[in-house]
Amino acid sequence: MLKKQMKHLLTVLAITTAMVSVPTVSNAAGKNASDIEQGKELAFSRSKGNCLACHAIPGGNLPGNIGPALIAMKLRFPEKSDLFDKIWGKPDKSMPYSMMPQFGHNGVLTDAEINKIVDFLYQL
Numbered sequence: 001m002l003k004k005q006m007k008h009l010l011t012v013l014a015i016t017t018a019m020v021s022v023p024t025v026s027n028a029a030g031k032n033a034s035d036i037e038q039g040k041e042l043a044f045s046r047s048k049g050n051c052l053a054c055h056a057i058p059g060g061n062l063p064g065n066i067g068p069a070l071i072a073m074k075l076r077f078p079e080k081s082d083l084f085d086k087i088w089g090k091p092d093k094s095m096p097y098s099m100m101p102q103f104g105h106n107g108v109l110t111d112a113e114i115n116k117i118v119d120f121l122y123q124l
Contacts, residue, residue, distance in 0.1 A: 042120075054100070
């Protein structure tokens, strides 16, 4: 009898936990989708990120060819922080004589904007 009650209690607990955690997961996914869309807008913006001036990006029009195509970013940058540092312009992440602007270092983009661009690029 005690085993049956314990099993019932654990089942109720599992269902309740699942119901409570679902909205949290969907809210996080919604925020992330919003960040990704804002990152795309920044990356394609000619007045802000302007990534298309030098890079080909899936879905972008009139891409440049000075820099590498921005595809398979998870393979190239296994850690998001490394991609952030590259865009920000940290000296230890920059290639010597690179033409890539130091967007964060020079104040072109804020850290929050760079994080949104990283979220967008990371899903390519």
